[in-house]
Amino acid sequence: MKKILPILVLLIFGIIFFSCKSKDKGGSGPAYTLKMRLAQGDKFGQDMDMTMDMNLSSMNMGMSMKMNMAVEMEVLGDSAGLKKIRFTYTKAKMSMDMTGMPETGMNTDDILDKAAERMLGKSIILLLNKDNDIVDVTGFTEMMNDSYYDDPTSSEQVKKMFSKDQINSMMGLMFQMYPDHPVRVGDTWEKESDMGMGPLKMRMKNKFKLKQVGNGIATIEIETKYNGKGKMEQGNMSVDMDMNGTQSGEIGVGLDDGYLEGADYKIKVKAKAKVMGQKMAYDMHGSYLMKGH
Numbered sequence: 001m002k003k004i005l006p007i008l009v010l011l012i013f014g015i016i017f018f019s020c021k022s023k024d025k026g027g028s029g030p031a032y033t034l035k036m037r038l039a040q041g042d043k044f045g046q047d048m049d050m051t052m053d054m055n056l057s058s059m060n061m062g063m064s065m066k067m068n069m070a071v072e073m074e075v076l077g078d079s080a081g082l083k084k085i086r087f088t089y090t091k092a093k094m095s096m097d098m099t100g101m102p103e104t105g106m107n108t109d110d111i112l113d114k115a116a117e118r119m120l121g122k123s124i125i126l127l128l129n130k131d132n133d134i135v136d137v138t139g140f141t142e143m144m145n146d147s148y149y150d151d152p153t154s155s156e157q158v159k160k161m162f163s164k165d166q167i168n169s170m171m172g173l174m175f176q177m178y179p180d181h182p183v184r185v186g187d188t189w190e191k192e193s194d195m196g197m198g199p200l201k202m203r204m205k206n207k208f209k210l211k212q213v214g215n216g217i218a219t220i221e222i223e224t225k226y227n228g229k230g231k232m233e234q235g236n237m238s239v240d241m242d243m244n245g246t247q248s249g250e251i252g253v254g255l256d257d258g259y260l261e262g263a264d265y266k267i268k269v270k271a272k273a274k275v276m277g278q279k280m281a282y283d284m285h286g287s288y289l290m291k292g293h
Helices: 004-016 108-119 140-144 152-161 164-176
Strands: 021-023 028-032 043-056 061-079 082-099 123-128 134-138 183-185 188-197 200-214 217-234 237-254 260-275 278-292
Touching: 043 260, 082 108, 183 200, 237 278
Parallel strands: none
Antiparallel strands: 021 188, 028 183, 043 061, 043 278, 061 082, 082 123, 123 134, 188 200, 200 217, 217 237, 237 260, 260 278
């Protein structure tokens, strides 16, 4: 369980963050250009409160997790056509309660506290191209890869999770959710993306709609459907996973700079897992509340 926990945490964290195909469907009023400004010297941040409950109905077991995270981002400049952004964790608190689980002698709070300590105050550097794709990342592997991962398999899996391709799939849509042309209130656009979380591959279909504009903020509705399959291996343990889910809510971004003002949405997931030949069904539901600063 100790070795599976970090992967579970990263999977949940990865789901938080979302070629563009836009569709105009009867929008009205003035057209707005929604995009991140990303000018040199810009500083912007996000605070997030998340709760996630997981229920293994077939085994009468459950898990409840809470995360309180905050990040600061600074645009350091341009180099060879790439934007350089520093991404720093300024708050990292996580807690977990488990019910019906067999006694393992493992202190989950201690594990999560160590994971949070490893992130707090640390920075990663992102390089974005003109389409806001993340083309390089440095610092994440160094942040997570230390003596806590005390076996080569876990260490190697963490390295793969924090490659530039994985970071782009987990965080890329934070920068790429915007439409590729001006939109009016009522217009919709769609994005499809693949999110990789180690061996688990997920296909995400996101539908956005400009709901309203007021007080310098554009409110965007989001509806997401996703499904994924994969196999996780930890030592002698093999876990086959098959999951699908939905996500819905609203995101507010500033009209002048495109940076997050706030977000509030819900997530529901149903999954099937096969662990060492034993089948398990479980479901997850959670909520996210985010605020820009």
